Amino acid sequence: MLEAGKKVKLRVERQAPFGYFLSDGETDVLLHESEINKEITIGSEVEVFLYHDNQERLAASQLEPFIALDEFGWLEVVDIHPRMGAFLNNGLHKDLLLPADQLPEIKSKWPEPGDRVYVQVEHDKQGRMLAVLGKEDDFVRISKPAPESLFNQDVNGYIYKIIKIGAFLFTEGQHLAFLHRDEATEPLRVGQRIEARVSRVREEDGRLNITMRQRKEVSYSQDAEKIYAYLQERGGRMPYTDKTDPDIIKQKFGISKAAFKRALGKLMKEGRAYQEDGWTILHG
Known part of the structure; x- marks a missing residue:
């Protein structure tokens, strides 16, 4: 059974005015001309990535997604829909949805276009691809302890979670950091890139406490x-x-x-x- 979010090899069955129809012998999917980046010949096998198009039909692309089904990665926010959520650039012509229920209840804390979020690609109940925000365990898995030498140094990173008393940051050096709300100098949002100063390197686990306040x-x-x-x-x-x-x-x-x-x-x-x-x- 063909599933969105996966790479498969399909046979080129026939040409259409707007692309080619491919098949696994049971299901036909359209490879639109805008999704073609290699030579296509009738009867050949091509490797494609499957997704649902704007009409919710299973479709194919020769473009390479940044992340596929069950994979994690940092994706850029390209648009916000106040009811649906955030749309992310995953390397295809159709953007990937990060649903509203994955985002903070307060919309001012939602990401803005140009922000970056760490997500995993999953299926919804209809088998369509959607993005799910990385959880604390996911960040722990890809992080590393910060050295004591980072104390009082500036770090950059992206906010991945906001709670009542502050925000959690994943630095570009792959360290976990916490910014208390009293140490923030501006309103914060998920996906926002900030620069802050390290006020403490926790000896027990190498996590950072940071501040946006000036020395x-x-x-x-x-x-x-x-x-x-x-x-x-x-x-x-x-x-x-x-x-x-x-x-x-x-x-x-x-x-x-x-x-x-x-x-x-x-x-x-x-x-x-x-x-x-x-x-x-x-x-x-």
């Missing part, structure tokens, strides 16, 4: 420059100091009171500002 020294510098620019815009004076209420600091500068004090301290240490009578003032 403190970089953050201090950026906050200090923001405050310095604000002072310049106000003629070199502002009625905010390290004694100002935290809510006012948050409203005016978008940072915490602690971050404000660190940045202000940097400006004063560098001799660019000083405080006097409840004001912060630029030097000369």
